[in-house]
Amino acid sequence: MRWWSRRRPEGFNLAFLDIMACGLGAIILIFMLVKYQSENPNTEVNALRADLASIQDEVKTLESNSSTLAAQTEELKQKLQQRMQRAEQQDEETGATVQALIQLTKEIAGMEQKLAQQKQRAELAQETSPSNKQKSNEQHLLGLRVAGKRILILLDNSASMADERLLDIVKIKVADTAAKKSAPKWRRAIAVAQWIIDRIPENSKYMVINYNDQADFLLDKKWLSGSDASARSTVFQALENLYPHNATNLHSALELIKTSAVHPTDLYVITDSLPTKGLGNLSALQRFKSCGVVTSKTTTVSGKCRIALFYSAVQSFSSVSATVNTVLMPIEGDPDAPYAYWLWAATTTGMMVSPAGSWP
16 A cells, blocks of 8 residues: 555645635625726715706706896886886876866856856846836845746745734734734735746746645645646635644655655745744654754744754755755844855755845
8 A cells, every 4th residue: 555545635725725716706806896986986976966066057047037037127117117207297287187177167167157147137137127017026036036947835834924023923823814814924925925936937847835833735746837827826826725823843844845755956945934843753862852842832942942953854855956045034033044044045056035024
């Protein structure tokens, strides 16, 4: 047996070769990884760089838009300034135009007033001509012109219309009906009503309402033609049947006009004083509680309460568009009546007249 056949094999050589092979493989792997990394940069860095580039692009876009907006803003500011300047110029031109219109309106109003005065003088001259039978009447009621499409005459036939003096009024109150009808001031009031009716234009219509503590139509609630002589005679006859008595309730007369819906264009009030009585619903108002003007039990009414009654009645009638003219007969002890009736007439472009004591 040979000597080498008895030698035991050793594992060292095989293990060493394995180790050397693994090390060589690791070195090759390292070289491959290094080569891959050099050919493929870090993906996060690339992503960040891409985001940065995108942000830079957005910044450039925003800067461009900002410049454009700034230019547009400046352009709008200029346009706004120009429009404001034009508006100011237009305001100045409008103000000048308004002033010119106001001046023109004043001139037109002055011309219309002069024309109305000339027309009135012409009518007065015609009515006061020698051929006119009403010459003396016109001289006493100078300035009162009867006109309008629908003329309504309010005739006060309360007790105070009998005379001018309070003592004489009291005496006539207890007299008979014939004495009341022939009372001097009442005859003048009837003459005033006839005077107005005689001068109603032919193309106008009219009606008469008489009132004391209550109001009623003299005839039926029907407009009469100014050209109807027969109707005029009937009205005159009906006037002769009236006589002065009871309290003065202007509110009832104005309320009758409103509720009847007759719609007058011109109102001619023949009276002598402020009202002494009001409607029943006035008792609920504080300012009338101490007056006693809503019942027939009171015998005297203060001047303050009479003024309150008057303005309450006129205020309730404000919804009716009519020119108010007043013929105020004289009476003792009512100094506030002329101003109150003048103010009512003036606010409706009408007038208030007081006939001379010698008329008719």
